Amino acid sequence: MLAASYTQAAALPAPRGFSFHTMKHIVYLSRAVHPLSDQDLQELLDQCRRDNIQHHVTGILLYSHGNIAQLFEAEPEVADALFERIARDGRHSHVQKLIDRPISARSFAQWSMAFHPLEPAGFEALEGFLLPHRVPAPPTSLSIADATLVELVCLAVFGPDTSAPYAQALPGAAQ
């Protein structure tokens, strides 16, 4: 393909006053109060996976060297209540909400968590666990602005090296 293709749909923010939405997504960054050990991480993973399956929360949590970022999708009341709880959680601080928007559909099929365990052996088989370089590309159902946001969040958590797989993520990266 030589010339540009013009098929990408425009992703525009919802018009003002438009309130009928069944879903929303929230993205935040935060700092762990103290570095999380493998055991801390596994406990968090277990707890979140259990609760998120129960409340139909999907998304992804990223952790590295005390940097935390999470995107989650749920029904608005569920998402708001969850964010409230997370923001009050004493395990992290400096919770900075980046986006809180209605969405028309989910982009993540489940909830998972990506980090570098000190002892990766036990983790690889864990349901919902991902090594940072295995984090899938931001789904194409996200607007490009949101996909860029997810990439920046990934960059902020993992730094420029491990975020490399995401560089393939945006449409047309292979050109």
Place this chain on the structure above:
Amino acid sequence: MREQHLQDILRRLPAGVATLEGEELRYTFINEAMAGLLGPADATGQPVAVHAGPWPADLLDVMQQVYRTGKAYVAKACQLQTGAAGPIYCDVALEPVLDDNRISGLLLFAVDVTVQEQARQRTHELAIETRRLDARLRVLTETAPQITFTVDGAGRYEYVSPQWYLFTGQPPTCDLNAIWPLLIHPDDRLRVLYQSEAARKAGVGWSYEYRLRRYDGHYRWMLSRALPELHAPGQPVYWHGALTEVHDQRELSEARRRGEAELRFLADSIPELIWTATPEGFVEYYNRFTEDYSGLSTDELGPTGWINLLHPSEQAAAGRQWVHCIATGEPYENVFRMRRHDGRYRWHIIRARQLTDEQGPRWFGACTDVDDQHRLRQVLQTQYDELAQANRDLDTFVYTASHDLKQPVLNLRGLFDELRQGATFADPQAEQMLGMLDEALTQLDLTLQELAATVRDQRGLSAPAEELDVRNVAEEVLLGLRAQVQETEAVVELDAEAAPTLVYGRANLRSVLHNLVSNALKFVHPDRPPHVRVRSYLSAAGQPVLEVRDNGSGMVLPSQPAPVFQPFARQHPHIGGSGVGLYLVQRIITSRGGHLEVSSEVGEGTAFTVYWQERGLNGHA
């Protein structure tokens, strides 16, 4: 019986009681409490000097003196040497016992006052410690750079540290309460007096800033902070506080606040989209013009919302480039179309740079509207391209025309020569005219040759065939046509895999590709953007073929294909162009031994197929 009863009481008394008899002061009676003090061995009958027990030596001396003088004595808080863990203190009363007016012994009476004594000693230690702390506090308050003070409930100064006198230059004899308010800057005075009174009334502390006159007459900003000293449960009686000079910080932060407000005002006044972003690349501020231009608030735009404003076809590349810049710190620059609140896209240059100073890195971005320039340039480029093409076409036309005219001129020359030989003219003037005609014919031939040679050399149309990368040449051609491609939102597909190279004249291949592709971009179907497929492949006979197929409006082909390629035969009179394009393509191809085929369906599209070499010639190869 009564004696016995008395003895019982004495024995059980909680104070120690003993009697000592004779010059040697032998113990005669020891109650239980005293026995506890004297130790386990029974001392009854022993002289006190032998069984000294807990008594210190000087007390033994005093016992002797009391015995001798008959004057009673009380040793207060006398420390006893018992085996117990801590020291034991007793008040020991020594009373002479008289027998017939003669001293016959002593009555020893010991009351344990250890607890009282310990309390007294602690108090003493505390007093010493308090004096030490007091001294330290004084040193501290008088050496710290702050002025410290104590105010009573009525607002009268009880104490002010010497720094106040140093700062204000007032003599130590001045009346503090009268002079202090006068040293406060007139603009701050009322406020300060009101605030401190309000705080005192409410029984709370205060913290405020005001200007105080220095010894040199300059007013300096001071921070006054004080807390009430609470005397439970009543009113606070004193406020203790400190006065810190904050002039420089205040000037600095004032300047910074002013600077920030001015910068923001500036940013909000500039008719450009301006924004700042965190080191992680999240936009945190969009200026007012951005909101006006986009019709969206900062909140609606969000941390990466500027991407939403870009033309959908440009968003992915823009996002990718931004992520790259955040990762590397490289400046960001590109030209994009940005959507205005009314839905119109205008071209903008987006630039962003990272600022790193002591406040940490931040990104500053600006989007400059270059739409007018961009459009003007596009128009100029299109005109330039059209002119260049027309020029090329005309050159080629001149070349081919001169080539085509060669034969008729040759024929004319033949006829003329024959006429000259066969016919005679009576008129002498005729001979002269024949000579002129001959000359004119020669001249015409020469001119045609020169014309052809000039254009040929200039345009490289006669350049020898070379091996060409079809894809390369096609990409060059498309680069020249990019304005049309963008304008029509065309998708051009290029597939030269089956036959990547072609031996041909470079200028000729360019000319053919240019004409066929621009043709496809011209005759666009009104309901869909053009989709042009350029394919280089080998025919069944192994000969190189080029196909240019479009989904445009198509055309009605005459029964004979020839007229399509006639010069000036315009298929679509409503669309501009010199009309010589296809004629030239045809001429180029046939002059190099190939041929051109066309198939078309109205409303569906057109396909041109170029057979570079004649089937008949090399079909068997």
